[in-house]
Amino acid sequence: MFDRIGTQEAGKAVLDALCDDARSILTADPGPEGQEALRRRLLPVLTDRDFLEAYGGPGTAPGSHRLYCDPDLGFTVFIYVGRAGRGESPPHDHGDDWAIYGQSALYTDMRDFEIVSGSRYDDTAIVQETGSYRLNPGDAHLYKVGDIHSIDPVVDCRYVRIAGSPADHFTPVGPIGEEMRAIWGVSFTERPKGGPA
Numbered sequence: 525m526f527d528r529i530g531t532q533e534a535g536k537a538v539l540d541a542l543c544d545d546a547r548s549i550l551t552a553d554p555g556p557e558g559q560e561a562l563r564r565r566l567l568p569v570l571t572d573r574d575f576l577e578a579y580g581g582p583g584t585a586p587g588s589h590r591l592y593c594d595p596d597l598g599f600t601v602f603i604y605v606g607r608a609g610r611g612e613s614p615p616h617d618h619g620d621d622w623a624i625y626g627q628s629a630l631y632t633d634m635r636d637f638e639i640v641s642g643s644r645y646d647d648t649a650i651v652q653e654t655g656s657y658r659l660n661p662g663d664a665h666l667y668k669v670g671d672i673h674s675i676d677p678v679v680d681c682r683y684v685r686i687a688g689s690p691a692d693h694f695t696p697v698g699p700i701g702e703e704m705r706a707i708w709g710v711s712f713t714e715r716p717k718g719g720p721a
């Protein structure tokens with residue numbers, strides 16, 4: 525039990541240090557270079573045993589858990605536990621936010637897309653895949669504002685996601701070619717209305 529308490533405290537110290545550094549990094553440069561610096565800062569956290577045990581240990585419920593939201597800058601840190609039956613997300617961006625995904629346990633398969641015709645703002649966008657890769661423990665990827673991607677986390681995996689704001693936008697963009705895909709029971713053409721902020 526004392527070990528457990530010690531692990532919780534050690535894990536919290538790792539999270540606190542990450543968030544302190546994120547504040548410094550994003551205050552100095554909130555743009556893509558600062559976001560990339562934060563991605564690099566996240567890397568050692570992903571494989572920190574105390575952090576993973578404290579926030580994603582056995583018994584952590586599947587789904588997304590918010591660990592921190594900065595009251596001034598708005599960046600928000602989540603840990604996600606892979607949920608059975610979830611499957612691959614639709615191609616999406618994060619609205620007017622950036623996002624960093626970093627893998628802590630098992631893996632998540634990612635795909636990148638670009639729009640080949642139409643507009644992302646009037647439901648006419650058609651996208652095609654431009655690349656695919658797997659995030660393994662210790663890997664992290666920055667998705668800048670507007671970068672279109674999909675994620676396919678394996679059951680019981682753990683990944684950390686840092687969102688640029690507490691709004692935590694998720695904006696499906698698609699379909700892929702002429703194909704209609706469904707995810708989470710919802711056609712991803714049912715994207716939120718409205719243009720960029």
Ligand SMILES: [Fe+2]
Binds near residue numbers: 617673675
């Ligand atoms: Fe995303």
